[in-house]
């Protein structure tokens with residue numbers, strides 16, 4: 001187990017359970033283990049789910065969510081924490097309250113709203129609660145494109161709109177915003193490259209990778225945010241944590257391409273070695289120019 005100053009490094013996830021094992025709590029704990037970080041979990045909802053569909057959802061009561069959080073935080077503690085599926089505004093409320101009460105740092109908010117199979121994982125009325133109560137506590141916010149559109153209230157179809165959306169989301173409170181590009185299109189189909197755009201309140205960085213032509217992408221968002229959380233728990237700076245997470249997800253998709261788990265959007269393979277800041281992820285930084293942003297220096301984290 002990875003140690004920091006002799007102490008076992010710990011990370012925690014507050015999310016829903018995916019019975020199929022590809023997303024949610026299960027993906028998060030597998031990712032923490034791959035990063036050699038001790039993982040604890042608070043379950044917000046059970047989903048009866050496989051690679052094809054979400055067949056049912058049973059929510060926890062807010063009181064039981066709070067009891068799980070207290071049980072972990074009064075005894076084990078955590079160096080970083082992520083939230084995933086939170087289901088409703090009452091759960092969001094107790095989560096936000098408890099994170100403040102315990103002065104939790106290194107908070108990654110993955111604003112999970114809809115599964116790849118198209119089922120809602122967050123009630124519509126909870127979106128405002130997420131914006132008002134949770135986003136101000138987030139160190140890192142990791143929406144995919146449809147989630148960023150819902151939070152911003154406008155469509156994002158161009159790179160310029162994506163730059164604007166990241167700034168608008170940062171104004172709601174998170175220190176760093178990453179808009180993930182897995183859902184981006186080019187012409188009639190998916191984009192050839194997947195670009196994740198990072199805004200830290202002042203500067204933009206974009207991370208690029210070739211799109212892997214695979215349907216085994218169930219749980220990529222959960223895995224990505226869990227990998228960032230594990231990196232932060234290990235003491236990485238945010239850019240290194242994001243770069244490691246991006247290469248971990250890439251490797252996990254690649255390693256699952258010939259898997260026969262399920263008949264729909266199959267899970268990724270978390271049994272891959274982590275790569276920490278080896279200069280494997282190509283990225284770019286941006287400078288302000290003529291009232292907009294211009295891509296300039298190529299960076300390697």
Ligand SMILES: Nc1ncnc2c1ncn2[C@@H]1O[C@H](COP(=O)(O)OP(=O)(O)O)[C@@H](O)[C@H]1O
Pocket residue numbers: 143144145180181182183194195196209210211212213214217219220221222224246249250253
């Ligand atoms: N086909 C793909 N090939 C390579 N990377 C991908 C692919 N699909 C998603 N990713 C990566 O997986 C992560 C999650 O992206 P995305 O699919 O946008 O989020 P979500 O799973 O929340 O919908 C991002 O880091 C993105 O770059």
Ligand SMILES: Cc1ncc(COP(=O)(O)OP(=O)(O)O)c(N)n1
Pocket residue numbers: 015016017018023024025047049084085112114115116117121217218219220221222223265
């Ligand atoms: C229980 C649960 N939580 C989250 C998700 C969504 O996961 P995500 O990583 O965004 O991947 P897809 O499901 O969209 O492939 C989920 N499905 N279930």
